[in-house]
Amino acid sequence: MNFDLSEEQQVIADLAAQLFGDLATTERVKAAEQGDGIDRELWASIAEAGLLALSLPESAGGSGMGLVELCLVAQQIGRTVAPVPFTSTTVAAMTLAEHGVGTDLLPGVADGSVILASALAETGANDPLAPSVIATRSGDGAVRLVGEKPAVPALPLATAVLVPAMLDGATILALVDLSTATAGVEITPLKTTSRESQGHLTLDVDVPASHVIDDDAALEQLFLRSIAALSAVQLGVGEGSVAMAAEHVSNRQQFGRPLSAFQAVSQRAADAYIFNEAIRSTVYNAAWQLENEPGDKARADTLAAAYWSSEGTEKVVLAAQHLHGGVGADIEYPVHRYFQWGMQNATALGTATSHLVRLGDQLATR
Amino acid sequence: MDISDTPEEAAFRAEARAWLDEHATPRGQSTEEPDLGDHVQRARDWQRTLHEHGWAGLSWPEEFGGRGLPGAFATVFAEEMAGFEETTGSLTVSLGMVAPTLMAHGTPEQQEHIAKMLRGEELWCQLFSEPGAGSDLATLGTRAERDGDVWVVNGQKVWTSLAQFADYGILLARTDPDLPKHTGISYFIVDMNDPGIEIRPLVQMTGQAHFNETFLTDVRIPAENMVGGVGEGWSVARTTLTSERSSIAGGNSGWSVETLIEEARARGRCDDPVVRQQLAAAHCRAEVLKVMGYRIRTATSQGRFPGPEALAMKLGYARHWVASTETAMELLGADATMYDQSEPWQYAFLNQFAIRLGGGTDEVQQNIIGELGLGLPREPSADRGVPWKDLPR
Structure with a gap:
C-alpha cells in the first residue's frame, strides 16, 4: 500500500x-467570463502540454493513463478557477475510447480541437441515473432520442454530447453530433452562477447505431467518473x-x-482545512x-468523495468568503469566484x- | 499510488487471518461483560499471546523487541484484528505512548521496560493532568525537589486512566518554579507501588471507574528515573502527547459503521430513509479516517514525518464518535434511556467525552491545526516568559 x-x-x-498558476491569472479568467466562457489560449496550452491526452489510450494518441492523473489536473483547474472544459471533455473521451464509439473524435480531443459534453443533469430530482430522455428503436440499431437536458456543461462549445437515455427499460448513452446544425437538436446557452459555459439541450433526433453505447452499465461508470473528477475540481477550489x-x-x-x-x-x-484534507483523501x-478495482466498493468510495466535495466544499468556501469580510463582496476581488464555483459544483x-x-x-x- | 496490498502485505494478511481464526474470538460471539479488572487482565493476557506468536510490536524497531516491519503491516494486522473481540486497549498508554517516548528519550536502563510492556507484563498510566492544569497542561504545579540521589514529589494528578491497575506511571512535575512554565518541568518514571501514592477511583457516568485521582505525598523517585534532563520534561512530553493523539485516533473503538448498520438492520430501521442517510454519513466519516490512515502510514513508511493533516485525525475521530453514537441512540429508541452497562452503544455514547477531551480537547486540536496546517499567527499568550511562580492560579 502506497x-x-x-x-x-x-x-x-x-x-x-x-501551467495553470502561470496562465490562469485573474485578468485572463475575467476576459474568458466576458467572452464565451473558455480561455482558448489556455486550452491550447493544455493540449500542447499533453494534458488532454493523458487518459486516452495509446492507440488514440494518448498517454494511456487514468482517472487519478486526470484528477491531478482537475484539482489545479479548481485551484485557479480556470475556465476550460477539461473534466467534461476528458471524462467523456474515456467513455468513447472504452466503448469504441466516436473514436474518430479522439485525436481532436488530444490536440484540443474537439470539446465534449456529457448531459448528466436532470430536471426535477436531478438523478443522473434515471434519465428522462426516451430512446426508441428506429431500425438497424439506430435510435430516436426525444427529451430535454438542463444545465449541460460546455454544451455551447462542444463538438458532440453524450446523452443518457432510457431504451426498453435500460439505460444507453447516445453520442449526438453538434459539429453541424442539425434539425431536432436545439441548444440554448445558459447563464450560470459560476459563469461556466452551459447549455440547455432539446432533442428530437435520430442517432445512428455506430453512435449508441447500448450497455446499461456505461451510464453509471460515466456518472461515477464525472463526480470523481468534479470532486477533484472541488478539492482545488477549497484549497x-x-x-x-x-x-x-x-x-x-x-x-x-x-x-x-x-x-x-x-x-x-x-475546520475548512480539515474538510479539504477529508476531500483530498x-x-x-x-x-x-x-x-483499478471497479465494483461496489469503488462505487461507495466515490459517493463518499462526492458527499465530502459537496457538503465539505460548501462549508469551506462559505468560511473563506465570510472570513474575507466586506472586501470579499467586491467582484473585483477574486475570492468570490471560489464561492460561486464551490457552491455550483456542490449541486x-x-x-x-x-x-x-x-x-x-x-x-x-x- | 497503489492502495492495494503488495504481495508481501497480502501474504502477511493471509497469515494473520489464519492465526486469528485459530486463536481469537470472532466479534459478537462473546456475551459476557467482564468488569474493568477482568478487562485489563484480558488485555495483558492477549498481549502476551500476541508476543508469544510474534504478532507484537510489528512496526517497532528490532532493538526494542519489535519485528521492524513497515507501518503498513501493522495496519494490515489491525484491519484483520477488527473482526475479533480481543483488544489491548487497556495497554494504550503503555504501548502507544510510553514506549515511543522511551524509545526516543530514555536511557538504556529505562528502555528495558519496553520489552516488558511488549509482553503485557507492565501496565503504565499517565500522570499529567491536574485539577488546575488541563488544556494548559504546562502550568502544572506538582513539585519535585532534589534530595541527594532522589527527587521528592508532592502534588495531585487527575484523570489518571487505569491508575488502580498500573505498575508504573509517567509523571510530569515542576523542578524549577522560578522559570517560565514550559522550561521548569521534568519528566519522571514512577513506581505506582510507592507508599506515597494514593489512588481514588472516579466513577464516571458510564458506571465505570476508568479514571482516578492520584495523590502523591513525599514520593521518592531515584534520580536515574528522570527521562531527559532537568527542565527538559516538556519536550519529552510532546512525544508522549503526539503519540497519544495518534493512539486515540488509531484506537480500537469496539464499534464500527458495520456494527452500526447491523444494529439498524436488527431493529428493522434500515428502510427508514433518514436512518439510511445517517448510516451513509457515518460511512463517509469512517472512510476519511481510513484513507487518512493510509496517508499517514505511507509517510511513515517512506521515512517522512506525517504532515499537519495527521493532526486532523484525532479531531475527526472524536467527531465521528460523537455523531455515530448519537445515531446509535436514535436507533435504540426507548432502549437508549435504560441504564445498562452491557449495552455497548450506550457505553460508547456516554464515553464520548473521554475521546473529545483526552489528548487535547477538540478546540485545542483546532488551534494547533490553524497554526501548523494553515500557518496562522498564534493567539498572543499572556504568560509568555513569566516565571511559573508568578502566574495567577
Whole structure:
C-alpha cells in the first residue's frame, strides 16, 4: 500500500500547477467570463502540454493513463478557477475510447480541437441515473432520442454530447453530433452562477447505431467518473479559497492583532482545512478504486468523495468568503469566484443529500 | 499510488487471518461483560499471546523487541484484528505512548521496560493532568525537589486512566518554579507501588471507574528515573502527547459503521430513509479516517514525518464518535434511556467525552491545526516568559 503519487504522477501534478498558476491569472479568467466562457489560449496550452491526452489510450494518441492523473489536473483547474472544459471533455473521451464509439473524435480531443459534453443533469430530482430522455428503436440499431437536458456543461462549445437515455427499460448513452446544425437538436446557452459555459439541450433526433453505447452499465461508470473528477475540481477550489482566507486573516490587523489570532476566526479556518484534507483523501482513493478495482466498493468510495466535495466544499468556501469580510463582496476581488464555483459544483451532479441517499441505499441493502 | 496490498502485505494478511481464526474470538460471539479488572487482565493476557506468536510490536524497531516491519503491516494486522473481540486497549498508554517516548528519550536502563510492556507484563498510566492544569497542561504545579540521589514529589494528578491497575506511571512535575512554565518541568518514571501514592477511583457516568485521582505525598523517585534532563520534561512530553493523539485516533473503538448498520438492520430501521442517510454519513466519516490512515502510514513508511493533516485525525475521530453514537441512540429508541452497562452503544455514547477531551480537547486540536496546517499567527499568550511562580492560579 502506497498512497504517494508516483514520480510520473508528481510530474503531471507539478506541470499542471505551473501551467495553470502561470496562465490562469485573474485578468485572463475575467476576459474568458466576458467572452464565451473558455480561455482558448489556455486550452491550447493544455493540449500542447499533453494534458488532454493523458487518459486516452495509446492507440488514440494518448498517454494511456487514468482517472487519478486526470484528477491531478482537475484539482489545479479548481485551484485557479480556470475556465476550460477539461473534466467534461476528458471524462467523456474515456467513455468513447472504452466503448469504441466516436473514436474518430479522439485525436481532436488530444490536440484540443474537439470539446465534449456529457448531459448528466436532470430536471426535477436531478438523478443522473434515471434519465428522462426516451430512446426508441428506429431500425438497424439506430435510435430516436426525444427529451430535454438542463444545465449541460460546455454544451455551447462542444463538438458532440453524450446523452443518457432510457431504451426498453435500460439505460444507453447516445453520442449526438453538434459539429453541424442539425434539425431536432436545439441548444440554448445558459447563464450560470459560476459563469461556466452551459447549455440547455432539446432533442428530437435520430442517432445512428455506430453512435449508441447500448450497455446499461456505461451510464453509471460515466456518472461515477464525472463526480470523481468534479470532486477533484472541488478539492482545488477549497484549497484555493482557504489559502486566500488564511493569508487575509493573517495580515489584516484589528483590535491590535491579526484577525487569525482570534480563535473564532482560526477555528473556522481550521475546520475548512480539515474538510479539504477529508476531500483530498477520499477523492484520490475514489479515483484509484474506480480505475483499478471497479465494483461496489469503488462505487461507495466515490459517493463518499462526492458527499465530502459537496457538503465539505460548501462549508469551506462559505468560511473563506465570510472570513474575507466586506472586501470579499467586491467582484473585483477574486475570492468570490471560489464561492460561486464551490457552491455550483456542490449541486451540479447531485447534492450532498442525494449522494448520501444513494450510498445509504447501497449500504442498507447489501 | 497503489492502495492495494503488495504481495508481501497480502501474504502477511493471509497469515494473520489464519492465526486469528485459530486463536481469537470472532466479534459478537462473546456475551459476557467482564468488569474493568477482568478487562485489563484480558488485555495483558492477549498481549502476551500476541508476543508469544510474534504478532507484537510489528512496526517497532528490532532493538526494542519489535519485528521492524513497515507501518503498513501493522495496519494490515489491525484491519484483520477488527473482526475479533480481543483488544489491548487497556495497554494504550503503555504501548502507544510510553514506549515511543522511551524509545526516543530514555536511557538504556529505562528502555528495558519496553520489552516488558511488549509482553503485557507492565501496565503504565499517565500522570499529567491536574485539577488546575488541563488544556494548559504546562502550568502544572506538582513539585519535585532534589534530595541527594532522589527527587521528592508532592502534588495531585487527575484523570489518571487505569491508575488502580498500573505498575508504573509517567509523571510530569515542576523542578524549577522560578522559570517560565514550559522550561521548569521534568519528566519522571514512577513506581505506582510507592507508599506515597494514593489512588481514588472516579466513577464516571458510564458506571465505570476508568479514571482516578492520584495523590502523591513525599514520593521518592531515584534520580536515574528522570527521562531527559532537568527542565527538559516538556519536550519529552510532546512525544508522549503526539503519540497519544495518534493512539486515540488509531484506537480500537469496539464499534464500527458495520456494527452500526447491523444494529439498524436488527431493529428493522434500515428502510427508514433518514436512518439510511445517517448510516451513509457515518460511512463517509469512517472512510476519511481510513484513507487518512493510509496517508499517514505511507509517510511513515517512506521515512517522512506525517504532515499537519495527521493532526486532523484525532479531531475527526472524536467527531465521528460523537455523531455515530448519537445515531446509535436514535436507533435504540426507548432502549437508549435504560441504564445498562452491557449495552455497548450506550457505553460508547456516554464515553464520548473521554475521546473529545483526552489528548487535547477538540478546540485545542483546532488551534494547533490553524497554526501548523494553515500557518496562522498564534493567539498572543499572556504568560509568555513569566516565571511559573508568578502566574495567577
